[in-house]
Amino acid sequence: MSVTEYAIGVESDGPYGVVVAGGEVWTTLVHAGRIATRSGRVVDLDAAESRPSVIVDGPDDAVWFTRNGDDRxxxxxxxxxxxxxxLAGAPYGLCVGPDGALWCTLMSADAIGRVTVDGEVSTYPIGTAGAFPAMIASYGGELWFTLNQGNAIGRMTTGGAVTTCPLPTEAAGPVGISAGPEAVWFVEIQADRVGRISVDGKIEEFPLPAGCKPHAVAAAADGGCWVTLWAAGALARLDAEGNITDQYDLGTGSEPHGLAIDGDWVWVALxxxxxxxxQP
Incomplete structure (x- = not known):
């Protein structure tokens, strides 16, 4: 196993989201209003308070990202x-939907937004006030998202119909979510757990080290997943049964957030x- 770090900007820039796209590794600099690449390219958004957060590989030879600070x-x-x-409502989580459009959570609006590659915008209410929708993923032809303050997993059809699945653990604080081959993985930052929900709504929860505060999750092809342990400064690997098989120390104060899988490799924004x- 090897861990290699690449400096991106300065510490105060805050690398947050990460994606591998177009042969490059891209990361959002949430505190600087910039997007940067591992190879050294920096794109200034000319909006220092824009807070670029989650970034994904789009369907149109481009990367797309939420600008949580200025509603874009x-x-x-x-x-x-x-x-x-x-797109008003503090967009945060982002994914490419089953219809080829970009779908995002609108944290302050209790809604899900949709943006086509041509710039057409639609919004759909989730029907739960104060739920604080966080991350979002596409699975089984629907959109799945965490309700951080609603303590539930939501799912929405592309027509806007919503189903809410409450979590077994109270005040779990779900955040990251990712679609795997046979189910959807998510993390509970307040409960120090990883969860998995099947298409029929069955929820399983698996313990992580106490106080680790998991933040992001990326489903693996073998049915397991990778999880960033924000408070512990580490990265964990879980198998398809929910057992921790590996844990990688990323250093005290590293604050790992987003992660992306690239074949056998994993990239983490610190x-x-x-x-x-x-490289396992």
């Missing part, structure tokens, strides 16, 4: 063209000012 969803084409679409490359 941004886009950077592989050709270098930068643009943004206005808010201390770098991205880490883990």
């Amino acid at each position: 969803v941004g886009r950077i084409g592989y050709d270098g063209v930068v643009s943004a679409v206005e 808010e201390k000012g770098s991205v880490a490359h883990i």
